[in-house]
Structure formats: C-alpha cells, structure tokens
Amino acid sequence: MKKLSVLWIALLGCAVLLPVSGQDIKRDKRDIRHDRRDLHRDRKDIRRDKADIRNDKKEIRQDLKEGKTAAAAKETTDLQRDQRDLQNDQRDARKDARDIRQDRKDLKEDRKDQKEDRKDPN
Numbered sequence: 001m002k003k004l005s006v007l008w009i010a011l012l013g014c015a016v017l018l019p020v021s022g023q024d025i026k027r028d029k030r031d032i033r034h035d036r037r038d039l040h041r042d043r044k045d046i047r048r049d050k051a052d053i054r055n056d057k058k059e060i061r062q063d064l065k066e067g068k069t070a071a072a073a074k075e076t077t078d079l080q081r082d083q084r085d086l087q088n089d090q091r092d093a094r095k096d097a098r099d100i101r102q103d104r105k106d107l108k109e110d111r112k113d114q115k116e117d118r119k120d121p122n
Helices: 002-065 069-119
Strands: none
Touching: 002 069
16 A cells, blocks of 8 residues: 555656646746847837937037037936936846846756656656
8 A cells, every 4th residue: 555655646746747847848938938029129229229329419519519508418417317228228138138048048958858758757
C-alpha cells in the first residue's frame, strides 16, 4: 500500500509539472509580445522627443536672435523637460530589450526542457 501511495504521488507530481512547462512557454511568448509592443512605443516616443528637442533648440536660437529672453527661458525649460523624457524613454527601451532577451532565453530553455520531458518518460 505504501508503494502504491508513493507511486501515485510521483505520478501526480509528474502530471502537475508537464502543464507548467506548457504554461511557461505561453507566458514567455506573451511577455515577448508585450515587451516588443512596449519597445515599439518607446522607440516612437524617442523619435517624437528628438523632434521636440530639435524644435525647442531652433526656437531658443530664434528667440535669442530676436532678443526675447523670457521666451527663450521658457523654451529652455521645455527643452530640459523633453530631454528628461527622452532619457526616460531610452531607459525604458533598454529595459524592454533586456526583458525580450531574457524571455527568449527562458523560452528556449522551456522548449528544451519540454523536449527532454517528452523523450524521458521517467
């Protein structure tokens, strides 16, 4: 009876582990999709921020040329805000790229584990 209980527990444990591997693969694929979407949005924001920075610098030069120091000061504040936003977006893009690399590595390992599990029924 004890042997049967141990065998039953071992089989139940194996049955529980197999779906987890499949769930890991699904989760990794979903994470990759979400991170790619986030990375795409971050890159779009980066392009927009760079365009804003170019525009702010152009307006500062124009304001200084025309002697509008108050307007130039306002544009300088806007420029600093856009530069901070650019830095934040670049940091987010690096994080998303790192997450994609890690998720791809996890996915590869999960597929390898799943393949080994199919070969080895023990």
